[in-house]
Amino acid sequence: MSIEELLREAHTLPRQEKFRLVQELISELADEVGITAGEYPIWSPYEAYDAAATLLRLLEEEKAEAV
Amino acid sequence: MIGAIRLPFVPLDPTQRDASLMPLLPLRLARGELQAAVSGILDTGAAVNVLPYSIGEQLGLSWEQQRTSVVLSGNLSQIQARGVLLSATVGSFPPVQLAFAWAQTDNVPLILGQANFFLEFDVCFYRSQSNFEVKPKSV
Numbered sequence: 555m556s557i558e559e560l561l562r563e564a565h566t567l568p569r570q571e572k573f574r575l576v577q578e579l580i581s582e583l584a585d586e587v588g589i590t591a592g593e594y595p596i597w598s599p600y601e602a603y604d605a606a607a608t609l610l611r612l613l614e615e616e617k618a619e620a621v
Numbered sequence: 622m623i624g625a626i627r628l629p630f631v632p633l634d635p636t637q638r639d640a641s642l643m644p645l646l647p648l649r650l651a652r653g654e655l656q657a658a659v660s661g662i663l664d665t666g667a668a669v670n671v672l673p674y675s676i677g678e679q680l681g682l683s684w685e686q687q688r689t690s691v692v693l694s695g696n697l698s699q700i701q702a703r704g705v706l707l708s709a710t711v712g713s714f715p716p717v718q719l720a721f722a723w724a725q726t727d728n729v730p731l732i733l734g735q736a737n738f739f740l741e742f743d744v745c746f747y748r749s750q751s752n753f754e755v756k757p758k759s760v
Contacts, residue, residue, distance in 0.1 A: 570699070597729045599722065602668040602694040605702070606736035609669055609720035612689055612704045613737060616718070 625756035626712045630748070631660075644746060644753045646733060651708040651716070652680040659731050663744060663753070667734030671697070672705065672721035676731060680707065682723060691722040701725045714757050717741045 555563075564575060599605060634641035644663040649656055657679045661670075669691070677684075687703035702722040709719040720737050733739075745754045 573699070596695055597671075597697060598664055598667045598695060598732065599669050599671060599693045599697055599734065600666050600695055602692070602697075602722075605691045605693055605722055606668040606734075608689060608691050609704050609722065609736045612706060613718065613720050616706055 625743075625745070625754040626714075627752050627754045630751040630753065642748075642751055644744075646711065646755060649710045650676065650680060650719075651710070652682065655679065655681045661731040661733040661738075663738075663746075664732045664734050665739065665744075667732050668694070669732075669734045669736045670719055670721045670738050671702075671729055671732035671734070672707075672723045673727045673729055673731055674723070674725055675727050677705065677721075677723045684723075684725065687723065693722055693724070697724060697729065700729075711742065711755060717757070 564572065567575065628644075628646065630642035631645045632638040632641050633643050633645075645660045646663055647658070647660050649658055651657075657676055659676060671693070682705055684703065687705055689704035691702040691704045692698070693700065693702050702724045705721050705723045707719055707721060708716045710716045719741065741758055742755050743758055747753060
């Protein structure tokens with residue numbers, strides 16, 4: 555399978571499986587170059603703009619109800 | 622800043638005091654009669670405020686009754702979250718309404734982010750002096 559075919563297939567995967575694919579590849583690359591693989595959680599919702607829009611809408615709805 | 626309160630950065634790792642200094646803001650969250658004294662990390666890169674699950678429980682929130690689903694990002698993208706509104710009081714400033722993504726986990730700090738903590742408060746960081754100032758937004 556060529557890289558183009560592989561990428562086409564990868565784009566059709568569900569979100570969770572895309573994460574898994576990326577994690578597997580990064581882990582393999584890290585092993586190859588001798589970096590200790592592991593999970594380094596970053597608990598910060600960067601670029602969660604949809605979430606921000608949802609919360610701002612919630613605040614607007616609450617304000618409208620209060621009027 | 623006129624009328625601002627100045628607070629110190631707090632070391633989160635006692636073994637690496639200077640390297641782990643973070644801007645933690647003490648505040649009181651309230652929902653009806655229920656209150657919780659908490660500390661939130663001021664995270665200017667966070668798009669939203671995030672509330673750990675157990676604090677929501679302390680404030681009497683019921684997961685089943687929260688209908689607004691919020692999709693988070695990064696490590697939090699695999700965790701379900703609901704949008705909730707709480708009253709928040711910082712120091713002696715008047716209470717404001719903050720919207721939180723209430724995460725279904727306690728493996729996350731209480732995060733104060735752009736929507737909507739930084740829409741309600743003006744913050745100035747003086748990291749070189751290990752402190753920061755907070756005041757309500759200018760009207």
